[in-house]
Amino acid sequence: MKLMHSPSSPYARKAYACALALGFESRVELLPTNPHVSPPELLALNPLSKIPCLITDDGEAVFDSRVIVEYLDSLGGAVKLFPAEPKARFAALKLQAIADGIMDAAVGRRMEIGRPTEEAREAVKARCKAAVGRALDVLEGMTLPQDLTVGTIAVACALGYLTLRFSDEPWREGHPNLTKWFASFGLHPCIASTKPKA
Ligand SMILES: N[C@@H](CCC(=O)N[C@@H](CS)C(=O)NCC(=O)O)C(=O)O
The missing domain is CATH 1.20.1050.10 (Glutathione S-transferase Yfyf (Class Pi); Chain A, domain 2)
Incomplete structure (x- = not known):
């Protein structure tokens, strides 16, 4: 998976910190992205031109951060970010x-x-x-x-x-x-x- 990301974005940090908490460090590659210049590679995936935007192993775009963390949690990892109870x-x-x-x-x-x-x-x-x-x-x-x-x-x-x-x-x-x-x-x-x- 690839995560379009910027270290100063709190939403992107949330998504990446959740990936790390789940133990997905080696599964998620960070793609530094500046959404404010509307790069074509981001627009092709997220019409809103916002980060974070996750590209799944199937090439699907997943955004925004709430959807990304729920997607990551659904893959099953070291912790349960959305408790069942x-x-x-x-x-x-x-x-x-x-x-x-x-x-x-x-x-x-x-x-x-x-x-x-x-x-x-x-x-x-x-x-x-x-x-x-x-x-x-x-x-x-x-x-x-x-x-x-x-x-x-x-x-x-x-x-x-x-x-x-x-x-x-x-x-x-x-x-x-x-x-x-x-x-x-x-x-x-x-x-x-x-x-x-x-
Ligand atoms: N609700 C979105 C907010 C994402 C967001 O606003 N990201 C900012 C970076 S901190 C952005 O991409 N801004 C670019 C813009 O608004 O054009 C989420 O949770 O992912």
Whole structure:
């Protein structure tokens, strides 16, 4: 399999970290891809020109990150990223939804940085910032498990993105439980080895 990927994309990191958690390191080759220049090889597979995009061994394109991780999990690996038991499954899916929401808001805000400031854009950025803040507060109040699921991996990738792109707004402040959880969850090899570089 091949994964169209960029190390700074939290969605791509989530997909690759899940592949590593499943033990698929030797089965997934990373294809560095910049989606913002709409490369023809990406457009041929994903009309939305977004990464991550997985190319299966059969040559099929699988996107977006949620679909990719479910596809990878369906192949059977070292862990079960989508627990079978309903309560645990929906807990993991809910965590993934919160984490993806943080990524959506933070990536959206990041894309606005450097563009001409207009009142409307400032409002969008403020709305995204508030959404991230609320989501962090919700995560702070939860007891996050240390086991590898699609939810915990997604949360770690979202927090990693905030650390990378919004270092001047340290998310750890006011979130001691989340800070502690992230410090130990970050020791999982699939998280430690995919940490994005500034
Ligand atoms: N919901 C998608 C979001 C993917 C996404 O927005 N990826 C960004 C990179 S971080 C991208 O490809 N952006 C290019 C664009 O929007 O044109 C997923 O989970 O895969």
